[in-house]
Amino acid sequence: MKILLTGATGYIGSALAEHLAAAGHQVVALTRSAEPQPDRGWHAQLVGDTADPASLAGAVTPDIDGVIHLAPPSGDADVDTAVIEALATALRGTGRPFVYTSGVWVLGATGEAQEVGEEAPTDPIDIVGYRPRIEQRVLAEATEGVRAVVVRPGIVYGRGGGIPAILVERARKQGVPEYYGEEGVRWPTVHVDDLAELFVAAVERAEAGTLWHGVGEPATPVRDLARAAGRAAGVSAAPHAVPVEEAAEVFGPLFADALALDQSVSGAAARTGLGWRPGRPGVVAEIESGSY
Ligand SMILES: NC(=O)c1ccc[n+]([C@@H]2O[C@H](COP(=O)([O-])OP(=O)(O)OC[C@H]3O[C@@H](n4cnc5c(N)ncnc54)[C@H](OP(=O)(O)O)[C@@H]3O)[C@@H](O)[C@H]2O)c1
Structure with a gap:
């Protein structure tokens, strides 16, 4: 497929462009x-x-087989809605994918519930406040003959x-590994190469109107990540919990709230529904002994 990719120079996009090319796109x-x-x-x-x-x-010329x-x-929100329209309109009635x-x-x-799946209601934190509306705007393109898909x-x-x-x-700079907010905060994580493979699967075969969590490990305690970050930075001190208000002074309030967000999110649906097989090292192993 010939695929239009926005964000291709970024962190995820660089990896994804490689995986798309390796898959023959x-x-x-x-x-x-x-x-x-x-x-x-x-x-x-x-x-x-x-x-x-x-x-x-x-940008979406007739030879473009799909957009990511x-x-x-x-x-x-208005600008982002206009972007969806600009990119998706040319795909209407073609059955081509828009991811x-x-x-x-x-x-x-x-909360304390088991890992949440794609059916869970949204309750966005401020940094992504209107994004659920954009997701819905994208998924609505399924009724216009676009194979519209959302990946989270x-x-x-x-x-x-x-x-x-x-x-x-931060561990290197401060001499002590940090995490933010409460002690029990957990993050759902995914390796960038596993995620790239999920995008390839989504653009190749996800059905119209579907939404997928790109999550390899559902809930890693951030304290464990901080400890691993300390080892990667050559710092032996125990991880230190930074209150959100203090973190806000470093990262700004919106990003500080996101860093302190406790989540447990399932990525099981993409494994069963798309045959996704995330197999890279887990986040703690990767930080301790991988690429960091
Ligand atoms: N990283 C994560 O942990 C994570 C987790 C969940 C969701 N996401 C989402 O995944 C997407 C990609 O994230 P990332 O981490 O790969 O981001 P990133 O490394 O910051 O890359 C952003 C990419 O978007 C491009 N870009 C930025 N502003 C643009 C604009 N106005 N017009 C056109 N291109 C623009 C950048 O191009 P330039 O070369 O021009 O700067 C770059 O290629 C984002 O939507 C992000 O919210 C990321």
């Missing part, structure tokens, strides 16, 4: 910068900015990047 990368990136193995590059939906007009939208939200990237933060705190990744790790890299960097 051609990546047409939509980038903000016109600077050519010949080493990335893209089939083609288009320039566009999701903050300016008009710049996306014409990874570029982050703009912060403005939108959301995230598990739209579920909010999941957990906290992504691997290749030395993502939010865990922040924990390692």
Whole structure:
């Protein structure tokens, strides 16, 4: 398939572009910068900015077999809705896939219940406040003949990047590993290469109107991640819990709330429904002895 990919230069997008190419697909990368990136193995590059939906007009040409939208939200629901329209309209009536990237933060705190699945109601924290509406906007395209699909990744790790890299960097800088909020906070996580394989499965075969959690491990205690981050940083001190208010001074209040969010989220549906087989090392092992 020839696939238009937004966010192709980013953390997830770089890995995904490699996996798409390895699966025999051609990546047409939509980038903000016109600077050519010949080493990335893209089939083609288009320039566009999701903050300016008009710049996306014409990006989905008739030869595009599917779209994966990874570029982050703009912060403005109207702009993001216009982006969905700009990218999905040309796919109407074709049955071609449009895969939108959301995230598990739209579920909010999941409480003591067992791992929550895709059927759980959304209760977004402020940093992703309007994102459930964008998910619904995307899924509504299924009634217009688009194979509309939503993927909600957990906290992504691997290749030395993502939010865990922040924990390692903070441990190195502060000389003590940190985690944020309450002691029992847990994060659903996914290895970036496993997640890339889920996107490939979603664009190839997920049914119209479906939503999938991209989660390898449902609920890893963040204190364990912090301890692993300390080891990766060469710091032997025990992990230190930073109150959310203090974390807000470092990361801003919205991101601090997200770091302190306690979640337990199941990624079982994608295993049964799409045959997804996440098999990379778990997050603690990866931070301690992998790429960080
Ligand atoms: N990382 C995680 O743990 C995680 C978890 C759940 C969900 N997600 C979601 O996954 C998506 C990708 O995340 P990521 O971690 O890969 O992000 P990232 O590393 O920050 O990459 C963002 C990508 O989007 C592009 N981009 C940013 N603003 C753009 C704009 N206005 N127009 C066009 N392209 C733009 C960037 O291109 P430039 O080269 O131009 O900067 C870059 O390629 C996001 O929607 C994020 O919310 C991430």
